[in-house]
Amino acid sequence: xxxxxxxxxxxxxxxxxxxxxxxxxxxxxxxxxxxxxxxxxxxxxxxxxxxxxxxxxxxxxxxxxxxxxxxxxxxxxxxxxxxxxxxxxxxxxxxxxxxxxxxxxxxxxxxxxxxxxxxxxxxxxxxxxxxxxxxxxxxxxxxxxxxxxxxxxxxxxxxxxxxxxxxxxxxxxxxxxxxxxxxxxxxxxxxxxxxxxxxxxxxxxxxxxxxxxxxxxxxxxxxxxxxxxxxxxx
Amino acid sequence: xxxxxxxxxxxxxxxxxxxxxxxxxxxxxxxxxxxxxxxxxxxxxxxxxxxxxxxxxxxxxxxxxxxxxxxxxxxxxxxxxxxxxxxxxxxxxxxxxxxxxxxxxxxxxxxxxxxxxxxxxxxxxxxxxxxxxxxxxxxxxxxxxxxxxxxxxxxxxxxxxxxxxxxxxxxxxxxxxxxxxxxxxxxxxxxxxxxxxxxxxxxxxxxxxxxxxxxxxxxxxxxxxxxxxxxxxxxxxxxxxxxxxxxxxxxxxxxxxxxxxxxxxxxxxxxxxxxxxxxx
Numbered sequence: 001x002x003x004x005x006x007x008x009x010x011x012x013x014x015x016x017x018x019x020x021x022x023x024x025x026x027x028x029x030x031x032x033x034x035x036x037x038x039x040x041x042x043x044x045x046x047x048x049x050x051x052x053x054x055x056x057x058x059x060x061x062x063x064x065x066x067x068x069x070x071x072x073x074x075x076x077x078x079x080x081x082x083x084x085x086x087x088x089x090x091x092x093x094x095x096x097x098x099x100x101x102x103x104x105x106x107x108x109x110x111x112x113x114x115x116x117x118x119x120x121x122x123x124x125x126x127x128x129x130x131x132x133x134x135x136x137x138x139x140x141x142x143x144x145x146x147x148x149x150x151x152x153x154x155x156x157x158x159x160x161x162x163x164x165x166x167x168x169x170x171x172x173x174x175x176x177x178x179x180x181x182x183x184x185x186x187x188x189x190x191x192x193x194x195x196x197x198x199x200x201x202x203x204x205x206x207x208x209x210x211x212x213x214x215x216x217x218x219x220x221x222x223x224x225x226x227x228x229x230x231x232x233x234x
Numbered sequence: 235x236x237x238x239x240x241x242x243x244x245x246x247x248x249x250x251x252x253x254x255x256x257x258x259x260x261x262x263x264x265x266x267x268x269x270x271x272x273x274x275x276x277x278x279x280x281x282x283x284x285x286x287x288x289x290x291x292x293x294x295x296x297x298x299x300x301x302x303x304x305x306x307x308x309x310x311x312x313x314x315x316x317x318x319x320x321x322x323x324x325x326x327x328x329x330x331x332x333x334x335x336x337x338x339x340x341x342x343x344x345x346x347x348x349x350x351x352x353x354x355x356x357x358x359x360x361x362x363x364x365x366x367x368x369x370x371x372x373x374x375x376x377x378x379x380x381x382x383x384x385x386x387x388x389x390x391x392x393x394x395x396x397x398x399x400x401x402x403x404x405x406x407x408x409x410x411x412x413x414x415x416x417x418x419x420x421x422x423x424x425x426x427x428x429x430x431x432x433x434x435x436x437x438x439x440x441x442x443x444x445x446x447x448x449x450x451x452x453x454x455x456x457x458x459x460x461x462x463x464x465x466x467x468x469x470x471x472x473x474x475x476x477x478x479x480x481x482x483x484x485x486x487x488x489x490x491x492x493x494x495x496x497x498x499x500x501x502x503x504x505x506x507x508x509x510x511x512x513x514x
Contacts, residue, residue: 057407065345065375090407127441129403130396147399147439 005033013045013075023053031066038070047076047094050084057087064091086124089134096135121156128152128166137173148188154178163206167191176213185209185220192218248279248356251363251483252381256397258368260389261418261448264458265476266365267295268465269385272480274329275466278360281320281330283351285377286367287342290334296323297461298331307335310347316354325466330359340372345379352380361483370404378405384413385445390420390431399440416446416479446479447490448472 004019120138130149171178
């Protein structure tokens, strides 16, 4: 067994850790190792831990193709590089497994600590198309549209500078104070913490709106430029 | 032959264009046959490849089924030379077909095989046009791996547009974009009644470059059954729509006229129904 490539069983499947150093070399030893053990690995859910390697979408696509030539299917990619995480998300791969990165039990309303929702926001500057799955433990901002069939699952708030037409879940870890705002708020389904809302299909002219939980229900209010931010219960 | 090839520099390599859609039955194969025929009729050297291994159709639509001896899987597995598998069209000197195998499935070739075959073909042809199978699995990956450019075919239906959107996202992630769009089977009467998505509605969601609008036309059914591409029928408006796509692909500015079924859609851009429901 190559010293750089480690394979261990976890609850979600098999976690394959890749060595550090140059990615092309690490990828090569990974593929050699996978090729050698393909009979053992076949049919398993493979999760790749690539640590800090920066992998763009095209290289990740190639890696997936090469793995599929061995009859292996890639299920998820864990990485500390935001670029790699985005490439994996763009291909619909999982980027989080639960016990590797435990979610905080409850969001503490205090000074943001390192790694908490407040300290951890993601900005995406593109249109999220059908099939795109963006899961993030903190806040999510999108500059672009969120098309039908795309979904955003965020631990914190979700802000879309564009049309929001896909599925959105804010406060996914249970934060009822989370909000969703968009220039045109027309999601297929909108969830905040444990509440689910299906917006009406008959709508007027698009206008910026903010959705939040009020008296145990999801409500949406028109965003009043220069006016008061709606009072939101925490 | 070899000397001729050596003279062709990298910059002179032909363009590899993959035609795909996600959803099945929107007209990928018909579009591949007609765009290829129209490009060849303009004098370009064109080869089209059927990447739908196991469910081949392109040969039938081009009327070349009875001439198949070898196919793309035979080429990849080394049973014949590339030249031997290629079938010259019976009407157009410059149009060739590389057929799919009917008795195998998508796993018979890999994305790497397709790249190798297309690189070889791009040395000798101006255009390599690939007909992708439906779906986003192995066959689709085979079809887009060698592509320089992607054309997405969609119909004015919510489900087809949704799939097209997914495909555009995948194509962007694979850094093959930006994809170009053809809206196929537009029925002006239905659009004007508000019963069909207009081209403007499709474009509003997909936000990619439009290179063709093809009207719904029963004559297409007749021509595909006869194996004679409608793009070669000089009087057909649908044929004209495909000829316009070919000209736009070569860089020509061809306006979208109401004559080819668009019905002056630009004027209705902001007025008509939204994808979500009735207009308010």
